[in-house]
Amino acid sequence: MAGVPSRWHLAVVGAGPAGAAAALGAMHAAPGLRVVLLDRADFPRDKACGDGVAPHVLDLLAGIGVTGLVSDKRPVDRLRLGRGGLASERRMARPAWVVPRRVLDARLVDAAVAAGVRLLRHRVRDLRHDADAVVLDGEISAAVVVGADGAHSAVRRALGQHRGPVALALRGYAPVAPRWRGAQVIEFGAQHQPSYAWSFDRGDGLANVGYGELLRADRPAPTRAQLFERLQALLPGAAEGGEDWLGHHLPLSTARWRPQRGRVLLVGDAAGLVNPLTGEGIHHAVATGIAAGRAAAAALRDGQPERAGAHYAHATGRSLLPHLRHTALAARLARSTRLIEAGLRASAADQDVFDDLVELGLARGRLTPALALGLGRALLTPTRPNGRPQEPA
Template sequence: MNRTLHFDLIVIGAGPSGSAAACWAARSGLKVALIDKHPFPRDKLCGGAFTERAMGLYRQIFAQNDLGAPYVARDAVEFYAFGSPLGQLHSPAPLRLTMRRSLDAHLFELAINAGAQDFTGSRITGLSTDPVRVNLGHSVLTAPVLIGADGVNSFVARHLFGKAFEPDQIGFALEVEAVGLSPDLPLRIDFGAANWGYGWQFPKADSTTIGIGGIHARNPDMRRDMLHYLKTLGIADAPKVKGQYLPFGFARTKPGKAHVLLAGDAAGLVDPITGEGIAFALQSGKMAADAAQTALHEGRPEAALSIYRAQLRPLHLAMWQARQLRHLLFNPTLRRPFLNGFQRSSTMKNAYMQLLSGQTEYSEISRKILTKMPRLLMRAATPIGAPKF
């Protein structure tokens, strides 16, 4: 017979957003259930770049000083655009290159240590949200508030809205784990390896993660582009290529309904230019937990979404600004002056690196680019000696 267990908060999905939400809520005294269909450790397709922005949130949410999962730290990135080098840049803070298998297992463990109850490896056989009841076959869980942190194909988002994302706006990414390459290879980013996106080479301890990602609708043959990119990097025998949707540029303005909140990829919170998602998963997980706690404290669980939306406003604004800037970087007409400018301007390069390390925001970048725009357009009109993009 099914047993029924009551919680203050149920979190579905134990990736970075779910573990952050569960850990933060448990640390603030809520009785939390953390559900995932997989037991941990489990693999997740991802570059695994853990930025200084992510590190700051990790310290705050999980109350740890140093990252407790293995990583390789790099402080320089080589940039290319359409095969031409744009130069090497030094980061003001290290980029930590992790494997999601160990990173996510670590975050999950911290959430459980904080007091969240472990329901990983459990398949959801039934979900109702009004009131919240999650049937796991062996048990039924209930709570006044639910957080859907179940990734880009979110089951909870589909339950609420009929679909997890807008197919014409979603991104897509392909990746391989290449073994046997030198661990001293540069960390490399290639604009133009995919349309409206880029390629990456992230060398780690036991393998090199290589991938391309871009807007799905603008990349009709991404597998061909991936094979081309691998060839550019000197890899003839392509290891197994895997793909996954990437919700960059698809931030949900209404991430949930009343007492049901969506966090991380389920809320579309991936940077539309850099593709960074782990930091925003941590941040939105914490915000969703905060909103749940406030709403419960006020005795109005149905107010959780409006509290959460208010907290998300600056993040939504930054995502919107990045979406506008994406046109400068990726639109075929505008990208040439932009990339010429990027190649020559140390201000723009530094701004990009500061963005990656979480030390500047899109509002600041937009301001810098607007100031430089007349000069960039002049350079586009006088292309002598300029590399062709």
């Protein structure tokens, strides 16, 4: 790499939302830092995703000066959650966005480059600790490294950390079915639990459609053809005319998640931080990316890069751990069809329950008293065989 400095304050491995946010977070906290963003791919590049972007993601980015990212896109304000014949469809408290990752990720990388970050195409294979630095592939040396290299992270493997539970999902782009225009539609599965199919209107005539399920040791992983069949069974017609089918793993968060100490920090999918209830991962990717970038900047400012992990643990401990405990519990409860149906009935009956469920699934929400009460009531209400509440006698 002629002409490229080999010693950096911060090297970020992976330029998805987590990595770009880490680089941006560091530059926002300390604009003079020498930050390199490494990715094995050239941008723009595609990434298998439902492309659902929670409004909270834009709030986080605005907090580090990145605005206008999706101002040319049309927001989606309706969400339909269903299972069998039962459904809860309401307006969300704040609209969400459906932005193809080919677009979103390239815009974030452009913002990082505009902030002074150096972008390099490089696939990281190896990581070693020197006396006072971390060395990537024997050639790129940095005081602090952020591993943002996704579900199959090489940085995580180099640290000797194991991956937790994973889901597998397939997505494509298809003409949006008229009945699902202007909405994000989620249909929970009846088999292969937990599982769901989705159709998210992009606002440009196409919908991102897909299906995903938890991988379990007691059943074989689904093939691509099976994922496609299960999507068609749950949302008939949604995949018609679909193209660009792409599958990928989702490393799901658990209540046991703890950030590592030292000079190497893991963020986003590399840290196993996909919401186990919904498969939402961009919010945690951006949130932990920014937290890691700020942590690196604070440790470097103090002349103690080895304390970057301690700063990161402090920031995420307060903001993330309680939410992870609540989503882990909610995901366990959602393995029961009865509880999913109770959740649908409770959120159909009460906007507050619906809003709290959306917060839990998309950002840092908790199992609130309103949600618990709504679920309890729905569980105690006698239902007909189709899951609908019985009419009072």
